[in-house]
Amino acid sequence: MSSNHKNIKTLDFVHLSKYFYIFSITLTVLGLIFLAIFGLNYSVDFKAGSNVDMTLTKNLTAEEVTPILEKLEISKDADLTVGDQRMSIRFNEVLNETQDHQLKEEILKLDGGASFEVNTVDPEMAKELARNAIYAVLISCIGIIIYVSIRFEWRFAVAAIVALLHDAFMVVAVFSIFRFEVDLTFIIAVLTIIGYSINDTIVIFDRIRENLRFAKQKTTTDLHELVNHSVSQTIMRSLYTALTVFIAAFFLYLFGGESIKMFSLAMVIGLLFGAYSSIFIASPLWFVLKSKQKNKPAKAS
Structure with a gap:
């Protein structure tokens, strides 16, 4: 086993997540400001x-x-x-x-x-397309919440949907800040990114759930170590998956036609954010929610 892999195993992912939270919150606020002032640079698909x-x-x-x-x-x-x-x-x-x-x-x-x-x-068609695009994202999010809640528990569902919305909004924010054109292929890219994001998150959550069955979780520290151990067991798989798709999307952006350029760019941006959100956003957020349950005093009989 390489020394790099051993170093990854010793990383405190839960502790490091606070820096990624600061970065994501900063970019979210910046994106909201740009969206409020400038909006998105819509293509002919979304404006009359x-x-x-x-x-x-x-x-x-x-x-x-x-x-x-x-x-x-x-x-x-x-x-x-x-x-x-x-x-x-x-x-x-x-x-x-x-x-x-x-x-x-x-x-x-x-x-x-x-x-x-x-x-x-025409103006009515443009409004309908924009409205349907929002519905598509919202319905997919609702479906994921239901699926994760049934398969895991509500804390996993909350953490997963926060990471998912984080990835989608980061792409929207970057497109707003840099004034990239938003067309129908952009919506397809956002939905695709949501799929990749939830896939990576579910892999880590599945490992956390599996480890929960055999690990002792008497204290918050035990839970902290369990999350770090679960992430370290799946991180290379997540990075390899993201990297292979990233390379394909990046070269598609460089050499693809104009009609898929914005799709490829959105995929490149979304994959970068998705690669770390499952590790540093979703899993630590689940830890925060679960640790609050641990800290609750027992009810008097």
């Missing part, structure tokens, strides 16, 4: 407007297209992205039929072989 994607037969520049937008009087707040024989224009207002026709007509004068894909989201 039109997105025009063009596949071109030659490369057009922004300088060539901007006069067209000014001529049509629809350049206000338009976001123009130019790529290799591709172009995308994001409008914060829904294009009417006349504007849509005129825009295509003018672009075809510059590139007769251009093809168009127009995605439009």
Whole structure:
């Protein structure tokens, strides 16, 4: 057995958790401030407007297209992205039929072989998508609470859901702070992160429950040692799992297409937070809840 693994076994995970609590609380407060002031940088999936994607037969520049937008009087707040024989224009207002026709007509004068894909989201649809995304996260959390409460006990369920919500919110906070774009793939990434997070947490909780059957827990110190021992027995498995998925998500972010870039980035961020939340958030929180039970005076007969 390597000396590194022995060092991991001697770590006091419960004691170290207070530093991670401080870090997470700080980032949570910072995220709440940014969310309150700036909100999230929603893509066309979540806010009203039109997105025009063009596949071109030659490369057009922004300088060539901007006069067209000014001529049509629809350049206000338009976001123009130019790529290799591709172009995308994001409008914060829904294009009417006349504007849509005129825009295509003018672009075809510059590139007769251009093809168009127009995605439009009206205000009601945008609100419904945002609402459904919140429902998806909440329903998944409720399902996990019920499952963990039945399989383990309510203290495990509380600790698991706090770690789970922590991971999901950390991703949201980072996206708000750095103004990364939030689209539908972001919601898929958050739900995926929730799955990975609860999986790691359940593995550690299962080991804690197994050790509880055979260990003596006369004092809080006994419980403290039991949690540290349980985490040390499962930490390498958790780190290896997180690392393998992290590497895949990281290279997917570097070399993947634009359509999955935000999904990959959200996965990378979520996996980093999820890797430590199961170890330094969920397990120590269960210890705090369980130790309060230990400290309760016995009822008089």
